[in-house]
Amino acid sequence: MNIMKNRLTLAAVALASLAVLSCSTELTNNAAPVELVVTNNQNLTLLDIDPATTDPDCDEEVGTINMQVIRKNENATGDFLQVRVQRYRVSYRRTDGGTIVPPSFVRSLDTLIGVGSSGTSNFTVVEADALTQAPFAALRPQNGGRDAETLRPFVRMEVILEVFGETLAGDNVSDSTAFPLEFCFGCGGCD
Numbered sequence: 309m310n311i312m313k314n315r316l317t318l319a320a321v322a323l324a325s326l327a328v329l330s331c332s333t334e335l336t337n338n339a340a341p342v343e344l345v346v347t348n349n350q351n352l353t354l355l356d357i358d359p360a361t362t363d364p365d366c367d368e369e370v371g372t373i374n375m376q377v378i379r380k381n382e383n384a385t386g387d388f389l390q391v392r393v394q395r396y397r398v399s400y401r402r403t404d405g406g407t408i409v410p411p412s413f414v415r416s417l418d419t420l421i422g423v424g425s426s427g428t429s430n431f432t433v434v435e436a437d438a439l440t441q442a443p444f445a446a447l448r449p450q451n452g453g454r455d456a457e458t459l460r461p462f463v464r465m466e467v468i469l470e471v472f473g474e475t476l477a478g479d480n481v482s483d484s485t486a487f488p489l490e491f492c493f494g495c496g497g498c499d
Contacts, residue, residue: 340479341384342423344391345376346471348485357439357447358494370433370489375419375471376426388477393419396431397470402443403488404464406457410438417471433467433489447493462492 350371377391395416400409413435421427438444443463446456455463470484 340475340481341380342389342391342475342479342481343378343380344393344421344471344473344481344483345378346469346483346485347374347376348372348469348487349374350487353488354490354492354495355433356493356495357444357491360494369430371431371487373429373431373469373471373485374426375421375429375483377421377423379423388475389423390476391421391473391481392476393417393421393427393429393471393473395472397472398431398433399468399470401466401468401486402464403466404455404458404460404462406443406455406463408443408457409465410434410441410444419473421473431469444491444493447491449494453493462490462495464488464490 348371352370355370373396375391375393377389379389395414397412397414399412402409413432415432417429419427419429443455443457445451447453447461447463454461465488466486467489468484468486470482472480472482474480
């Protein structure tokens with residue numbers, strides 16, 4: 309009976325140790341000596357998906373990605389701390405009560421950023437063919453002009469942009485940023 313109790317105690321300790329180690333972001337999320345920090349500069353919050361009514365002088369650039377590499381440990385030095393950013397993924401979350409979102413997508417990106425330096429890049433918010441599919445297709449007049457789920461003439465969502473790269477030493481790094489965006493059809497331009 310004592311042997312069984314010792315084995316159970318040992319198993320419980322092992323499981324507790326494993327749980328503590330698996331919760332460590334340093335071990336599971338990012339063991340790299342640097343952090344990739346991603347933010348955005350948003351220029352537009354409203355995007356008219358009808359090219360016939362969009363103001364031609366309107367800046368169609370939604371915004372830019374700002375990427376910075378920050379050293380975690382001041383003693384870490386060398387060129388191998390530089391980060392090569394390789395790709396980004398865009399996904400969506402509705403904020404207007406609807407659930408239908410465009411499909412996520414991944415795009416390539418090739419930027420090398422040194423420690424203490426930053427890089428900026430333009431990005432695609434939504435693929436062109438997605439604007440003719442749900443949830444955006446319902447906003448077109450021939451389809452009723454209203455989102456099928458919310459019955460509103462717009463679709464509001466949060467655009468989530470995740471950036472992935474690795475140090476020149478081969479350590480994976482990533483970060484994400486999100487921003488609100490409202491889509492409409494024939495609402496007279498963009499803000």
